[in-house]
Amino acid sequence: MAICxxxxxxxxxxxxxxxxxxxxPADNPARGDKLVERLGCRACHGSGVEHGHAxxxxxxxxxxxxxxxxxxxxxxPRQRHPASRMPSFAFVRAxxxxxxxxxxxxxx
Ligand code: HEC
Numbered sequence: 001m002a003i004c005x006x007x008x009x010x011x012x013x014x015x016x017x018x019x020x021x022x023x024x025p026a027d028n029p030a031r032g033d034k035l036v037e038r039l040g041c042r043a044c045h046g047s048g049v050e051h052g053h054a055x056x057x058x059x060x061x062x063x064x065x066x067x068x069x070x071x072x073x074x075x076x077p078r079q080r081h082p083a084s085r086m087p088s089f090a091f092v093r094a095x096x097x098x099x100x101x102x103x104x105x106x107x108x
Pocket of ligand 1: 036039040041042043044045054055056058061062064065070073077078080081083084085086087089104
Protein backbone atom coordinates (compact mmCIF):
# COMPACT_ATOMS: atom_id res chain seq x y z
CA MET A 1 0.00 0.00 0.00
CA ALA A 2 1.61 3.18 -1.16
CA ILE A 3 1.23 5.79 1.54
CA CYS A 4 3.68 7.79 3.58
CA UNK A 5 3.70 6.38 7.09
CA UNK A 6 3.88 9.31 9.48
CA UNK A 7 6.67 7.76 11.56
CA UNK A 8 8.90 7.86 8.47
CA UNK A 9 8.50 11.60 8.09
CA UNK A 10 11.37 13.83 9.06
CA UNK A 11 9.14 16.89 9.02
CA UNK A 12 5.44 16.50 9.77
CA UNK A 13 3.57 17.51 6.68
CA UNK A 14 -0.20 17.96 6.58
CA UNK A 15 -1.90 16.01 3.80
CA UNK A 16 -3.88 17.88 1.21
CA UNK A 17 -7.54 17.79 2.15
CA UNK A 18 -8.51 17.10 -1.45
CA UNK A 19 -7.52 14.61 -4.13
CA UNK A 20 -5.93 15.84 -7.32
CA UNK A 21 -7.79 14.76 -10.48
CA UNK A 22 -10.50 12.73 -8.67
CA UNK A 23 -12.40 12.61 -11.95
CA UNK A 24 -9.82 10.19 -13.42
CA PRO A 25 -9.84 6.61 -12.05
CA ALA A 26 -6.74 5.91 -9.92
CA ASP A 27 -5.70 2.97 -12.14
CA ASN A 28 -5.81 5.09 -15.31
CA PRO A 29 -2.24 6.07 -16.34
CA ALA A 30 -3.57 9.49 -17.38
CA ARG A 31 -3.96 10.30 -13.67
CA GLY A 32 -0.36 9.43 -12.90
CA ASP A 33 0.80 11.45 -15.88
CA LYS A 34 -1.20 14.50 -14.71
CA LEU A 35 0.15 14.07 -11.17
CA VAL A 36 3.73 14.06 -12.46
CA GLU A 37 2.95 17.27 -14.35
CA ARG A 38 1.09 19.02 -11.51
CA LEU A 39 3.60 18.04 -8.83
CA GLY A 40 6.44 19.49 -10.90
CA CYS A 41 8.56 16.33 -11.21
CA ARG A 42 9.53 17.25 -14.78
CA ALA A 43 10.95 20.60 -13.75
CA CYS A 44 13.84 18.73 -12.17
CA HIS A 45 13.71 15.39 -13.95
CA GLY A 46 13.04 16.46 -17.53
CA SER A 47 10.40 15.22 -19.90
CA GLY A 48 11.34 11.56 -19.84
CA VAL A 49 13.44 11.99 -22.97
CA GLU A 50 15.98 14.60 -21.94
CA HIS A 51 17.94 14.77 -18.75
CA GLY A 52 16.49 16.99 -16.07
CA HIS A 53 17.99 20.24 -14.91
CA ALA A 54 18.35 19.23 -11.28
CA UNK A 55 17.80 15.49 -11.04
CA UNK A 56 18.39 12.20 -12.84
CA UNK A 57 16.27 11.26 -15.84
CA UNK A 58 13.15 9.72 -14.33
CA UNK A 59 12.78 6.48 -16.27
CA UNK A 60 16.45 5.59 -15.83
CA UNK A 61 16.22 6.34 -12.09
CA UNK A 62 13.03 4.31 -11.73
CA UNK A 63 14.57 1.24 -13.33
CA UNK A 64 16.92 1.01 -10.34
CA UNK A 65 14.23 1.31 -7.67
CA UNK A 66 11.81 -1.10 -6.01
CA UNK A 67 8.31 0.24 -5.27
CA UNK A 68 9.30 0.55 -1.59
CA UNK A 69 12.40 2.59 -2.44
CA UNK A 70 10.31 4.85 -4.68
CA UNK A 71 7.82 5.43 -1.85
CA UNK A 72 10.66 6.41 0.50
CA UNK A 73 12.16 8.69 -2.16
CA UNK A 74 8.79 10.44 -2.51
CA UNK A 75 8.01 10.65 1.23
CA UNK A 76 11.43 11.36 2.70
CA PRO A 77 14.09 11.88 0.01
CA ARG A 78 16.75 12.59 2.64
CA GLN A 79 16.31 9.15 4.13
CA ARG A 80 17.86 7.80 0.91
CA HIS A 81 20.10 10.73 -0.04
CA PRO A 82 21.06 12.84 3.00
CA ALA A 83 21.87 15.94 0.95
CA SER A 84 18.85 15.58 -1.35
CA ARG A 85 17.37 18.72 -2.91
CA MET A 86 14.22 16.82 -3.85
CA PRO A 87 11.15 17.98 -1.89
CA SER A 88 8.96 15.54 0.05
CA PHE A 89 5.63 14.68 -1.55
CA ALA A 90 4.22 13.31 1.69
CA PHE A 91 1.45 15.91 1.50
CA VAL A 92 -0.22 14.12 -1.40
CA ARG A 93 -3.39 12.22 -0.51
CA ALA A 94 -3.03 8.42 -0.24
CA UNK A 95 -5.20 7.82 -3.32
CA UNK A 96 -3.05 10.13 -5.44
CA UNK A 97 0.17 8.79 -3.94
CA UNK A 98 -0.84 5.23 -4.88
CA UNK A 99 -1.79 6.33 -8.41
CA UNK A 100 1.55 8.13 -8.76
CA UNK A 101 3.66 5.18 -7.56
CA UNK A 102 1.79 2.71 -9.76
CA UNK A 103 2.11 4.96 -12.80
CA UNK A 104 5.82 5.48 -12.21
CA UNK A 105 6.60 1.80 -11.63
CA UNK A 106 4.87 1.01 -14.94
CA UNK A 107 7.13 3.49 -16.78
CA UNK A 108 10.17 1.26 -16.34
C1 HEC B 1 13.47 20.34 -6.89
C2 HEC B 1 13.86 19.27 -7.80
C3 HEC B 1 13.11 17.96 -7.77
C4 HEC B 1 11.76 17.75 -7.89
C5 HEC B 1 10.63 18.77 -8.02
C6 HEC B 1 11.59 16.31 -7.89
N1 HEC B 1 12.79 15.69 -7.78
FE1 HEC B 1 13.13 13.69 -7.79
N2 HEC B 1 15.11 13.99 -7.50
C7 HEC B 1 15.73 15.22 -7.43
C8 HEC B 1 17.16 15.04 -7.21
C9 HEC B 1 18.17 16.15 -7.05
C10 HEC B 1 17.37 13.65 -7.17
C11 HEC B 1 18.73 12.90 -6.97
C12 HEC B 1 18.73 12.10 -5.71
C13 HEC B 1 18.39 12.93 -4.51
O1 HEC B 1 19.08 13.98 -4.33
O2 HEC B 1 17.46 12.58 -3.77
C14 HEC B 1 16.07 13.02 -7.36
C15 HEC B 1 15.88 11.65 -7.40
C16 HEC B 1 14.70 11.05 -7.77
C17 HEC B 1 14.54 9.64 -8.04
C18 HEC B 1 15.67 8.59 -8.02
C19 HEC B 1 16.09 8.22 -6.66
C20 HEC B 1 17.25 7.24 -6.70
O3 HEC B 1 17.70 6.86 -5.63
O4 HEC B 1 17.70 6.83 -7.78
C21 HEC B 1 13.23 9.44 -8.36
C22 HEC B 1 12.57 8.13 -8.74
C23 HEC B 1 12.57 10.72 -8.28
N3 HEC B 1 13.48 11.68 -7.93
C24 HEC B 1 11.24 10.93 -8.55
C25 HEC B 1 10.59 12.16 -8.48
C26 HEC B 1 9.17 12.35 -8.69
C27 HEC B 1 8.21 11.25 -9.07
C28 HEC B 1 8.91 13.68 -8.52
C29 HEC B 1 7.59 14.38 -8.56
C30 HEC B 1 6.53 13.83 -7.72
C31 HEC B 1 10.19 14.32 -8.22
N4 HEC B 1 11.17 13.38 -8.20
C32 HEC B 1 10.37 15.68 -8.03
C33 HEC B 1 15.11 16.45 -7.56
C34 HEC B 1 13.75 16.67 -7.69
